[in-house]
Structure formats: structure tokens, C-alpha cells
Amino acid sequence: MADKPFLTDIKTLRDRARKHIETGAVTQGYSADRKTVVKLLNEALATEIVCVLRYKRHYFMASGINAEGVAAEFLQHANEEQGHADLIAQRIVQLGGAPNFSPEGLLTRSHAEYVEGDTLLDMIKEDLVAERIAIDSYREMINYLGNNDPTTRRMLEGILAMEEEHADDLVSLLQDLGN
């Protein structure tokens, strides 16, 4: 065996786990700044909720000869953004925080905007902009977390991958519409 152990010895690990058991999944080894992480996650939660609302609006308002396929895409995205919101809210609770679902200040907390758009084309473009905002902010959060909170980071990486898919879907829709 190597002289220098790189893991905490079992006794210390066991003793530490018994202290502050009320903090649940957050152990002494959690090295991220928990308050900041919860704040960032609440901003991400607001972003996802705004995206759900915007996609829903677009889903119901989509009209014209190309509307059917596009509307189906809007609805799928809305449901997936809702799934992201749920994952984020759950993680906030695990970290000992409280998910902020208040409609008050929702748009201020959100990174993405709520733009209704007049035409199908406007809607797709606005959704694409919102996805691109989400992509950049998730990437930034992932970099910020580094190795200090691998669980949150992994969750955000999964969400980021899906936002990139969304952006790609929207670009394909624009191309289908000849733009």
C-alpha cells in the first residue's frame, strides 16, 4: 500500500457522517458554497418556468399551414423544460434550500425572456434565443461548480445537453420554413 492515503480514513468518515445528520445529503465534504449554489439553481428554476410558459403560449398560438409539426415541437419542449424545473427544484431541497416558485419577480430571476411573438417564425426565433441564453448560463454554472458539487454539476450537464438539442431542433424548424 502507498504511504500516503488519499482517502479519509474510515473512522473519521464515520464520525463525520454522524455529525449534523439533519443536513441530509449535505455532508462536511461538500465543498461548494451552498448558498450561492441554491441561488444559482433558483435562477435556473425561474428560467425553466419562463421557458415552460413561453413554449405553452407558442404551442396554443401556433397557426398557419406549417403549424402542426411546429406546435408539436413546442409542446415537447414545454414538457421537457417542466422536467428540468422539477429536477432543479428537487436538488435545491436536497441542498437544504427552498425552491422559489413565486410568480413575483419570476422574470427578473429568469435568464431567458418571455416573448410572445406574432408569427410562427417569430416564435421559433424567440425560443431559439432563449435556448441559447440557457445554454450559456448552464455552461457557466457547470464551470463554476467544477468538482465542488459533482451531483449538481452532472444534473446541469444533462440539462445543458437537452437545451442544445432544443436549439438544434429549432434551427431545423427554421430551415424547414425556408429561413
Ligand SMILES: [Fe+2]
Ligand atoms: Fe430546460
Ligand SMILES: [Fe+2]
Ligand atoms: Fe430548452
